[in-house]
Amino acid sequence: xxxxxxxxxxxxxxxxxxxxxxxxNDRIFRGVAWASACxxxxxxxxxxxxxxxxxxPAMHQHGLAFxxxxxxxxxxxxxxxxxxxxxxLYSSLLALILxxxxxxxxxxxLTQDFLHHRLATIFRTIVEMLAAIPSVVFGLWGIYxxxxxxxxxxxxxxxxxxWFPLFGTELSGPGMGPAALVLAIMILPTVAAISVDAxxxxxxxxxxxxxxxxxxxxxxxxxxxxPTASSGILAALVLGFGRALGETMALAMLIGxxxxxxxxxxSPANTLASLLASNFPEAGHIEKQALMYxxxxxxxxxxxxxxxxxxxxxxxxxxxEGKK
Amino acid sequence: MSDVDLTGAAARPIPQLGRRVFEVRALKSGFLTLLTWxxxxxxxxxxxxxxYMLLVQGGTRLFGADFLEVLTGLPPAGFEMGGGxxxxxxxxxxxxxxxxxxxxxxxxLAAIYLGVLEPKSRIAMISRFLxxxxxxxxxxxxxxxxxxxxxxxYGYSAWAGGVALAVLMLPTVVLAAEEAMAQVxxxxxxxxxxxxxxxxxxIWKVVLPTGLPGILTGxxxxxxxxxxxxxxLLFTALFSNYYVSQLxxxxxxxxxxSILIYNFSxxxxxxxxxxxxxxxxxxxxxxxxxxxxxxxxxxxxx
Numbered sequence: 046x047x048x049x050x051x052x053x054x055x056x057x058x059x060x061x062x063x064x065x066x067x068x069x070n071d072r073i074f075r076g077v078a079w080a081s082a083c084x085x086x087x088x089x090x091x092x093x094x095x096x097x098x099x100x101x102p103a104m105h106q107h108g109l110a111f112x113x114x115x116x117x118x119x120x121x122x123x124x125x126x127x128x129x130x131x132x133x134l135y136s137s138l139l140a141l142i143l144x145x146x147x148x149x150x151x152x153x154x155l156t157q158d159f160l161h162h163r164l165a166t167i168f169r170t171i172v173e174m175l176a177a178i179p180s181v182v183f184g185l186w187g188i189y190x191x192x193x194x195x196x197x198x199x200x201x202x203x204x205x206x207x208w209f210p211l212f213g214t215e216l217s218g219p220g221m222g223p224a225a226l227v228l229a230i231m232i233l234p235t236v237a238a239i240s241v242d243a244x245x246x247x248x249x250x251x252x253x254x255x256x257x258x259x260x261x262x263x264x265x266x267x268x269x270x271x272p273t274a275s276s277g278i279l280a281a282l283v284l285g286f287g288r289a290l291g292e293t294m295a296l297a298m299l300i301g302x303x304x305x306x307x308x309x310x311x312s313p314a315n316t317l318a319s320l321l322a323s324n325f326p327e328a329g330h331i332e333k334q335a336l337m338y339x340x341x342x343x344x345x346x347x348x349x350x351x352x353x354x355x356x357x358x359x360x361x362x363x364x365x366e367g368k369k
Numbered sequence: 370m371s372d373v374d375l376t377g378a379a380a381r382p383i384p385q386l387g388r389r390v391f392e393v394r395a396l397k398s399g400f401l402t403l404l405t406w407x408x409x410x411x412x413x414x415x416x417x418x419x420x421y422m423l424l425v426q427g428g429t430r431l432f433g434a435d436f437l438e439v440l441t442g443l444p445p446a447g448f449e450m451g452g453g454x455x456x457x458x459x460x461x462x463x464x465x466x467x468x469x470x471x472x473x474x475x476x477x478l479a480a481i482y483l484g485v486l487e488p489k490s491r492i493a494m495i496s497r498f499l500x501x502x503x504x505x506x507x508x509x510x511x512x513x514x515x516x517x518x519x520x521x522x523y524g525y526s527a528w529a530g531g532v533a534l535a536v537l538m539l540p541t542v543v544l545a546a547e548e549a550m551a552q553v554x555x556x557x558x559x560x561x562x563x564x565x566x567x568x569x570x571x572i573w574k575v576v577l578p579t580g581l582p583g584i585l586t587g588x589x590x591x592x593x594x595x596x597x598x599x600x601x602l603l604f605t606a607l608f609s610n611y612y613v614s615q616l617x618x619x620x621x622x623x624x625x626x627s628i629l630i631y632n633f634s635x636x637x638x639x640x641x642x643x644x645x646x647x648x649x650x651x652x653x654x655x656x657x658x659x660x661x662x663x664x665x666x667x668x669x670x671x
Contacts, residue, residue, distance in 0.1 A: 063567045071567035078486055081478035085496040085543065088536070089503065095517040096510070150408035159405065168409065175416045177660050179597030181627045182649045185634045186419050189426075189642075230415045261398035284505060291507025293600035294627070298634060318509050318600070325513070326604050340513045344506075351505040355498070 096344065100337035111338055117304050117320075119328075124335045126342060131306045132314040133346070136221060136296065137289035139310075140228035144289075145282050147229070148236025152278075155237070156244035157266055169241075176234035184298030187227040188219075192299070195223055199311050216311035219301035225310070227295050236285040239358070243277020244270060246365040276361040283354030290347050293318040317343040427650030430643055439647055444610050444629060450640055454648045456612045460527065460624040461655070463613055464606060465596050467531025468538050473588055476542030480584075484547035485558075485576055486568065497547070503540035511536040512601035520605055527613060527623035530606025534598060538591040545587020549580040582666050589663035593656045599627030608632060626652040 063071070103111070107124055114125015151172060155165055199216035206212050216222065251273060255265040271278070301313025302323050317339055325336050389395065430439045435451070442453025479500075483493045515533040523529070553576050561571045577584075607622035608629070626648045633645035 062565050063570075067567050067570065071569040074569040074572075075482075075486055078478050078482040079492070081475050082482035082492055082496045084475065085479055085499050085503075085539070086492070088539070089499045091518075092510070092514045092536075095514055099517045147408050147412050150405050151412055154405050154409045159402070168413070171413050171416055174657075174660075175412075177593060177597070177656050178416075178419055179599065179627060179649075179652055179656060181597075181599040181630045181634075182419065182423075182653060185630055185645055185649055186415075186422055188634055190418060190422060233412060261394050263398040263401045264394065266401075287505045291505070291509070293507065293509040294631060298631065318507055321509050321513065322600060322603055325516075326607070337513065337517070340510055344510055347505065347507055348502065351502050354505070355501055 093344070096337055096340050099334060100341045103331075103334040103338040107335065107338065111335070112342065115304070115306065117324075119332045119335075122331070124332075126317065126320070126339050128304050128306050129315050129317045129320045129339065130342065130346075132221070132300065133290055133316040133318070133343070135308075136225045136228055136300065136314070136316055137286055139221070139225035140232055140289045141282060141286045143226070143229035144232040144236055144285060148233045148281065148285065149240050149278060151233070151237040152240030152244055152281075153266060153270075155241055157262065157270065172234050172237055175230065176238075180231065180292065180294040181298070183227050183231060184295040187223055187295060187299040191223045191226055192216075192218060195226070203311060210308040211310050213309040214307065214312040217313075219299050219313055220311050221300065221307075221314045222310035224296050224300040224314075227299055228289050228292055231292060231295060232285040232288050235288050236281045239281035239284055240274070240278050243274040243281065243361060246277065246361070247273050248365075276357055276364065280354050280358035280361055283350060283357060287347055287350040287354055290350060291318055291343070293322050297322040317346075423646065423650045423653060426643065426646035427648075430647040431650055439644070440651075443612075444624070444633075444644070445640060446610075448638065452640070452644065454626065454629055454644060454651065456609060456624040457626045457629040457648060458651060459613055460606070460609070461596060461626045461652070463619070464527055464530040464534055464602070464623065464625060465592060467528065467619075468534035468595050469588075469592055471532065471535040472538040472542055472591070476539050476591075477546050477584065479539075479543045480546035480550060481572055481576075483543065484550035485572055488551075497544075500540040500543045503536075504544065506537075506540075507600075508537055508598055509600035509603070512603055512605050515601070515605045523620065525605065525607040525622040527606055527619040527621070530602045530623060530625065533601035533605045534595040537598060537601060538595050541591040541594065542588055545590065546580070546584045549583025549587060550576050552583060553579045586663045586667035589659045589666065593659035593663070596659065597627065597652060597656045599625070599631055602628055603631075626655075 103124075106122075107114070111125055112130065113127050114123065115127050116123045116125055118124070154160070155169060159165075160168060196216055199212075199222065202212040203215050247270060251269060252265060255269040260268070296316050297319035300315060300319055302315050302319060303313035304315055305312065307314065321336055321340055321343070324332065328336055430436070433439075438451060439453040440458065441455040442451065443456060444454065445452030479496065483497055487493050511533045514536065515529050519526075519529045519532060557575050557579060558571050561575045566574065602625050606625060606628070609622045609624045611624075613619060613621075613623055630645045630648050630652070633641040633648070636642065
């Protein structure tokens with residue numbers, strides 16, 4: 046026993062009260078960490094303030110008519126972003142439908158014992174690699190693979206079902222369809238990853254109970270697992286939608302940058318982000334201010350969608366972890 | 370006695386516990402399983418298609434005889450043949466380095482506050498929430514922001530490009546580092562406090578070393594993401610046909626792989642389009658290297 050107490054007197058022992066220098070270091074370091082945390086708040090505020098400040102002249106000049114105007118004519122100073130808002134929401138919605146279905150299917154595929162766990166790891170790596178491919182590479186791929194591939198189908202659909210609004214125009218190259226398809230591929234990993242999380246949160250007992258009642262695999266998935274994971278999947282969809290809204294380069298390369306509102310999958314369109322990407326570098330002073338206003342609109346839309354998604358996600362986490 | 374049926378089971382049918390393969394329920398389940406497999410296979414088609422195109426279209430130049438010219442040459446103009454993507458590779462690496470130098474220390478410091486010092490304080494709550502919001506922030510807005518702050522005053526530069534990338538990396542680094550440090554067992558920290566460590570000493574000697582694999586994973590993924598970004602560079606770094614060779618040139622417009630791909634993709638010249646594919650292959654390889662590094666360092670040792 047005596048040995049243990051000797052440790053305190055031993056000169057080589059590390060234990061002991063902090064020295065004054067150590068207290069001072071501690072205070073300084075904690076101050077720096079505190080300042081860094083505050084900086085995130087300051088940065089967000091600064092971003093809002095800077096973009097807002099640059100947009101103020103345009104906001105005064107165009108007011109709310111900017112949101113409902115349908116022309117972008119810098120010479121006549123007629124500037125409106127309704128077609129871009131439409132294009133942003135429409136392309137993201139199309140991408141969400143496609144990417145959502147596939148994303149949820151993949152989440153089910155990965156979590157509901159379809160694969161040996163080693164194979165599941167390999168497949169998850171494939172999906173994660175999809176997320177790692179840069180947007181601009183998807184754009185290039187879209188131009189040289191997706192558009193030529195879609196053309197015959199698009200011509201057939203337009204020729205035979207041209208009366209249907211979705212197929213109302215010909216695909217002459219870039220357009221809504223290829224853009225939305227590539228966008229769907231890009232948000233698929235996001236939707237899949239967050240949905241996988243949602244399925245993983247379900248206690249294993251729930252699945253056991255379902256199987257114990259004699260359900261088939263899909264009865265268990267459709268009647269027990271999906272409803273239980275529904276709020277997490279909703280979060281996945283909303284956050285995926287948010288990702289799609291802000292996606293820039295692939296869309297700027299694929300959507301055709303045409304200032305029009307059309308339901309057709311094959312007509313060129315534009316989005317807020319690709320308007321910024323394609324017009325900003327060469328814009329004059331007045332147009333830049335208008336583009337800042339457009340950036341503010343984009344910021345507002347994505348902010349609302351992301352906060353909604355995060356709120357749903359938070360709700361899900363509380364629902365499952367609060368019961369512990 | 371007559372109304373008490375001790376052998377009542379006889380009246381009930383014996384439950385069928387065997388599995389009937391051709392039951393409607395089983396068929397439905399099998400059909401949906403087939404659809405899921407189909408969805409999974411379809412979803413992996415794009416990745417393999419992208420990889421195939423990168424190797425076929427970009428690989429011919431990169432793995433061909435003139436690979437040195439491709440990797441070090443200047444971008445060709447118009448009808449010019451040959452040329453390379455050297456300045457773009459250097460530019461991308463330089464700007465990612467600037468972004469890392471800004472965002473990694475700041476991000477880890479902020480994460481220390483959020484994850485270890487005061488996880489439940491109001492400032493931590495707000496910061497964490499805003500960091501999450503910022504990860505979903507359209508990357509082009511980082512470009513617009515830096516344009517308004519830096520480019521209007523000092524012009525297009527590698528600095529501006531680096532800052533724009535840093536704005537995008539910061540939230541990823543913060544959230545990943547916070548998560549990694551939260552995984553450090555409370556007992557290890559308590560043991561250090563028990564020896565009389567200050568909180569700073571606990572962080573430097575226990576929390577950071579233990580959480581390091583997780584922190585590095587987050588950092589590598591943020592770096593990979595930043596290397597592939599293009600939207601924020603469009604009007605901060607712009608583009609250039611020449612190398613960054615001195616420190617002073619960091620205040621000039623700078624080339625990057627992603628903007629080179631964007632510029633060349635729309636050109637009517639086959640040479641440029643081939644170089645765009647080569648640049649894509651190089652960019653994907655860079656991103657992949659950081660992703661693999663993230664996985665290698667990511668095995669937690671706790």
